[in-house]
Amino acid sequence: MGCKERPDNFEQSRVRLRELSDEELHARFRELVDRIVEPLIEEARTHTTPSIERSVLLRMGFSSVECRNLVTQMQARGLLGHGAGRLVLELARARGLSVREAGMALLEGQHWELLPL
Amino acid sequence: MGVIAAVKLSPDRPLDIGEVLRGLEHYRPRRKGWTWRRPVAEQGIGPFVYRETSESLAHSVPLPAARDFGGIDPQCDMVITTEIASGRFEDDLRRMRMAAWHGADHIMVIRTTGQSHIDGLIEGTPEGVGGIPVTRKQIRATRKALDAIEDEVGRPINFHSYVSGVAGPEIAVLFAEEGVNGAHQDPQYNVLYRDINMHRSFVDAAESKRILADSGILQLDGAHNANATAREAWKVTPELFVQHAINTGYSRAAGMPADLIALSTVPPTAPPAPKLRLDLPYAVALRELFSDYRFRAQQNTRYMQTDTLETSVTHVLDTLISRLTSADIQSTITPDEGRNIPWHYNNIAGINTARQTLMGLDGLGDLVTVREEGPLRKQVRELKERAVLFLEEILADGGYYAAVEAGQFVDSGFYPERNGDGIARDPQGGDGAGTVIPREPGYGAPVCSHFGHNYYDPANGRACDAYGGCTLCDPSKIRYIDEPDPEDCVAQRLQRPLAERAAGLLRPEVEKHGDGIVCVTLFVPGETATAEAAALEMARRMGLGNPEVISRRVMHPAEGSLFELKGVLDVAIAVDELQLPGQADVLPEADIEAWVRPRDIHIVAATVGEDEHSVGLHEILDIKHGGIEKYGFHCHVLGTSVSIEALLDMAEQTAASAVLISTIVTHADMHCRHMQHLHDAAEQRGLLPRLLLVAGGSQVTDALARAHGMDAGFGRGTTGRDVASFLVQTLRDREPA
Numbered sequence: 067m068g069c070k071e072r073p074d075n076f077e078q079s080r081v082r083l084r085e086l087s088d089e090e091l092h093a094r095f096r097e098l099v100d101r102i103v104e105p106l107i108e109e110a111r112t113h114t115t116p117s118i119e120r121s122v123l124l125r126m127g128f129s130s131v132e133c134r135n136l137v138t139q140m141q142a143r144g145l146l147g148h149g150a151g152r153l154v155l156e157l158a159r160a161r162g163l164s165v166r167e168a169g170m171a172l173l174e175g176q177h178w179e180l181l182p183l
Numbered sequence: 184m185g186v187i188a189a190v191k192l193s194p195d196r197p198l199d200i201g202e203v204l205r206g207l208e209h210y211r212p213r214r215k216g217w218t219w220r221r222p223v224a225e226q227g228i229g230p231f232v233y234r235e236t237s238e239s240l241a242h243s244v245p246l247p248a249a250r251d252f253g254g255i256d257p258q259c260d261m262v263i264t265t266e267i268a269s270g271r272f273e274d275d276l277r278r279m280r281m282a283a284w285h286g287a288d289h290i291m292v293i294r295t296t297g298q299s300h301i302d303g304l305i306e307g308t309p310e311g312v313g314g315i316p317v318t319r320k321q322i323r324a325t326r327k328a329l330d331a332i333e334d335e336v337g338r339p340i341n342f343h344s345y346v347s348g349v350a351g352p353e354i355a356v357l358f359a360e361e362g363v364n365g366a367h368q369d370p371q372y373n374v375l376y377r378d379i380n381m382h383r384s385f386v387d388a389a390e391s392k393r394i395l396a397d398s399g400i401l402q403l404d405g406a407h408n409a410n411a412t413a414r415e416a417w418k419v420t421p422e423l424f425v426q427h428a429i430n431t432g433y434s435r436a437a438g439m440p441a442d443l444i445a446l447s448t449v450p451p452t453a454p455p456a457p458k459l460r461l462d463l464p465y466a467v468a469l470r471e472l473f474s475d476y477r478f479r480a481q482q483n484t485r486y487m488q489t490d491t492l493e494t495s496v497t498h499v500l501d502t503l504i505s506r507l508t509s510a511d512i513q514s515t516i517t518p519d520e521g522r523n524i525p526w527h528y529n530n531i532a533g534i535n536t537a538r539q540t541l542m543g544l545d546g547l548g549d550l551v552t553v554r555e556e557g558p559l560r561k562q563v564r565e566l567k568e569r570a571v572l573f574l575e576e577i578l579a580d581g582g583y584y585a586a587v588e589a590g591q592f593v594d595s596g597f598y599p600e601r602n603g604d605g606i607a608r609d610p611q612g613g614d615g616a617g618t619v620i621p622r623e624p625g626y627g628a629p630v631c632s633h634f635g636h637n638y639y640d641p642a643n644g645r646a647c648d649a650y651g652g653c654t655l656c657d658p659s660k661i662r663y664i665d666e667p668d669p670e671d672c673v674a675q676r677l678q679r680p681l682a683e684r685a686a687g688l689l690r691p692e693v694e695k696h697g698d699g700i701v702c703v704t705l706f707v708p709g710e711t712a713t714a715e716a717a718a719l720e721m722a723r724r725m726g727l728g729n730p731e732v733i734s735r736r737v738m739h740p741a742e743g744s745l746f747e748l749k750g751v752l753d754v755a756i757a758v759d760e761l762q763l764p765g766q767a768d769v770l771p772e773a774d775i776e777a778w779v780r781p782r783d784i785h786i787v788a789a790t791v792g793e794d795e796h797s798v799g800l801h802e803i804l805d806i807k808h809g810g811i812e813k814y815g816f817h818c819h820v821l822g823t824s825v826s827i828e829a830l831l832d833m834a835e836q837t838a839a840s841a842v843l844i845s846t847i848v849t850h851a852d853m854h855c856r857h858m859q860h861l862h863d864a865a866e867q868r869g870l871l872p873r874l875l876l877v878a879g880g881s882q883v884t885d886a887l888a889r890a891h892g893m894d895a896g897f898g899r900g901t902t903g904r905d906v907a908s909f910l911v912q913t914l915r916d917r918e919p920a
Binding site for chain 1 (some may be wrong): 187302303304306317349350351352353355356357379382383385388389390394424428429431432433436437471472564565567568569570571572574577578582583589590591594596598600601602603604605606607615618619621622623625626627628629630631632633634635636637638639647649654655660661662664672716726727841
C-alpha cells in the first residue's frame with residue numbers, strides 16, 4: 067500500500083538547504099506549510115457536510131435527534147448546499163413562525179415544497 | 184451562568200453519584216475555556232524554596248517522603264494530565280477525584296471504541312468499551328462532578344475529550360455548550376488511523392476548530408500517534424514535524440489563536456535505546472520550529488511492556504526531557520496500560536511519577552543547560568532539514584491529499600528514506616466519502632462560530648441576532664435528552680453498587696465499582712514455563728476466579744520467575760462486622776507538658792543489638808525533630824549498637840521511669856529477641872514494677888511488642904507525641920492517688 071522504497075539520500079538532497087541560516091530554514095518551513103494548507107482551507111470555506119449542518123441546527127436550539135432527521139431529509143432532497151440553518155430560518159421568516167416552529171413543521175412533513183426560499 | 188444544584192464534597196465522605204445526577208437538566212457550566220496553573224516565583228514551602236511551582240492545593244495526598252518534610256505538597260508549574268477510560272462515567276468520577284487529590288488538573292476522557300464512525304451525537308448514558316460514549320448527559324454529569332472536585336482541592340480542573348470522527352462539528356458544539364476545556368482535534372488522525380474520508384475530515388475540522396477557538400478550548404493535535412504506530416518510532420520524527428505543521432497551519436487558517444494550540448509530543452524511544460541521545464535533539468528541534476505554540480508532553484507508550492516499574496523509569500526520563508526543554512502540560516500514562524485497561528490506582532501511580540520527578544527536578548535550569556556545542560546542534564539541524572525536504576515533496580507531488588494517497592505518511596523510513604510500509608488512503612474513499620457538498624451562492628448558517636462563506640455574516644452584531652441568539656449566546660435553548668434507552672443506562676448499572684453501599688458492604692476493585700479484581704505477586708522458584716503454570720494454580724487455590732498472568736519477569740531461567748496475576752475475589756465484607764484496632768489516645772501537647780515538667784522524669788534510650796540506625800530514635804526524642812524532650816522529659820541517649828545490660832545499668836543510675844529501645848534490623852526476628860531479652864533482664868534485676876519498657880521500629884507493632892514483654896510498641900509513622908501520650912497516661916495511672 068505504501069510508496070516506493072527509497073534509500074536515505076539525505077546527504078544529496080540537503081545540499082541546497084545547507085546555505086540557509088536557521089531563521090531562513092524556519093521561514094522556508096512555514097512558507098511550505100502555508101502552501102500545503104491553502105487548498106485544504108479553501109475547500110472548507112466553500113463546502114459543507116452533514117455534520118456541519120447538524121451542528122448549525124444544534125446551535126439553533128434543536129435536539130440531536132431532530133438535527134439528524136432534518137439534515138437527512140434535506141440531504142435526500144439535494145437542499146443541503148443552501149445550509150440547513152438558512153432553510154429553517156428563511157422558512158420561519160416567510161411563514162411568520164419561530165425558528166423552532168419552522169423546524170418542527172418540517173419534521174412533521176410540512177412546507178418542504180417551499181424550499182429553498 | 185448560574186450553577187444549579189451544585190454538589191458539595193466533604194473529604195471524609197465518598198462522592199454521592201445520586202447528587203451529581205439530580206437536576207442535571209438545569210445544570211450550566213460555571214466557566215468556559217482552558218485554565219493554566221498560577222506560577223509562584225521563589226515559593227517557600229516547608230523547609231525549601233522552590234523555583235518552578237504553582238499555587239498549593241487546599242486538599243491533597245502528598246508524596247510519601249513528604250512525611251519527613253512536614254507533609255508538604257508543592258505543586259509544579261506544569262498542568263498534569265491523566266487519561267481516564269473505564270467505560271462507565273459514574274466510576275470515572277471517583278477516579279477523577281482521587282487523581283485531583285494527587286495533583287492532576289487535566290482529566291482526559293477517552294471515548295468508547297467506534298464512536299469515530301457514528302454519524303451524529305449519542306445521547307443518554309450507555310456503557311462503553313475502553314472509554315465512555317461521549318454524550319451530553321455524561322459530559323454534563325462529569326463537568327458538574329469536576330466543579331465539586333475542584334472546589335474540594337482548591338484548583339480549577341480542565342476537562343478534556345476528543346473532537347474526531349465523522350461528527351466532529353457537533354461534538355465541538357456540545358463541548359462548547361457544556362464547558363469542556365480541552366480537546367484533541369486533528370483531521371490527519373481521522374484520515375490515517377480511522378480511515379475517514381480526507382475531504383470530509385478536513386472540511387469538518389475547520390468548523391470544529393472555529394468553535395473550539397471561540398470557546399477558549401485548548402486544542403491538542405494527534406501527531407504523537409505516529410510514534411505509537413511506527414515500528415522504529417524514532418525514525419518518524421521528520422514526519423512528526425510535518426503533521427504538527429499541517430494541523431497547526433490549518434488551525435491558524437481556521438481562526439484559532441496560537442495560545443490555544445498545543446502540540447502533543449512524545450519522546451519516541453525507551454531504554455535500552457540510548458533514549459536521551461535520540462529524544463533530546465528531537466525535542467529541541469520541535470520547540471524551535473514551533474516556538475509560538477504550547478507543548479503537551481506525553482509519556483512514551485510505544486515500548487511499554489507489562490512491567491510497571493520498567494515503564495515508570497521510562498516515564499521519569501520522558502519527564503526529565505520535558506524539564507530540560509519545556510512543557511506546558513505534562514501528560515501521564517498509567518504504567519499498566521501495556522497489560523490491561525488502566526486500573527484506577529495506576530492513574531495515581533502515573534500522576535505521581537510526573538509529580539515526584541518534577542519536584543525533584545525543580546530549578547534544574549539554574550544548574551544545567553543543554554550543550555550547544557557537540558552533537559546536539561548538528562542533529563537538531565538535520566531533523567529540521569529532513570522535515571523541510573518532506574514538505575517540498577508533498578508540494579511537488581500535488582499536495583497533502585496526493586501525498587497521503589501515495590503512502591508517504593507513517594512510513595518507517597527515516598525521511599527521505601522510504602520503506603514502502605506507510606498508510607495509504609484513497610482521497611475518494613473511506614468513511615463519509617461523497618458527503619462533502621459545495622455551498623450554493625446563497626449558503627447560510629445563522630449561528631456563531633461558523634467557518635467559511637456565509638450569507639449571514641453581519642458586519643455588526645451576530646449571525647444569530649435574527650432569532651434572538653444561538654445556544655452559544657443563550658444556553659437556555661440547549662435541548663437536553665435524558666435517557667433514550669431504559670436498559671443500557673446509569674440507573675440500571677448503579678442498582679447493585681448503591682444497594683451494596685447502603686448495606687455497608689465492601690468489595691475490592693480496580694476499575695469498576697466492586698469488580699472484585701485483585702492482583703497478587705508471586706515468585707515461583709522453578710523453570711519459567713513450569714513456574715508460570717504453578718503460579719496460576721496457586722492463584723486458583725487462593726480462590727481467585729479467572730486467574731490470569733498479567734506480568735512475568737524471569738529472574739533466572741532455571742532459578743525462578745516473578746509473576747503478577749489478576750483474578751476475581753468474590754468477597755463482600757460487611758463494614759459493621761469489622762473489628763477495628765483501637766486507636767491510642769493522643770493527649771493535647773499542653774497537657775503532656777503540664778504533667779511532665781514538674782515531675783523530673785528520666786528516660787533511657789538506645790538502638791540495641793548490632794544496629795547502627797539512629798534516625799528513628801532521634802525523631803522520637805530530639806527536641807529539634809519535635810521529639811519528647813520538648814515536653815520536659817530528661818532523655819539519656821546511649822547511641823547505637825548498645826547492649827541491653829548497659830541500657831539497664833543507666834536506667835538504674837538515673838532512676839529512670841522508662842526505657843525506649845529502637846530495633847530496626849529484623850532478619851532472623853532479631854527485633855523480637857531484643858524485646859524479649861530486655862524484658863527478661865529487667866525482670867531479673869527487679870526493675871519491672873517501676874520501669875516502663877517501650878520498643879520502636881519499622882517492623883514493630885504494639886501487639887508484637889506486648890507479646891514479647893514490652894509495655895508498648897510503636898511502628899512506622901509514630902511521632903514523639905504518640906510516645907509521650909502513652910508514657911503520661913501510664914505513669915499517671917500508676918501514681919498513688
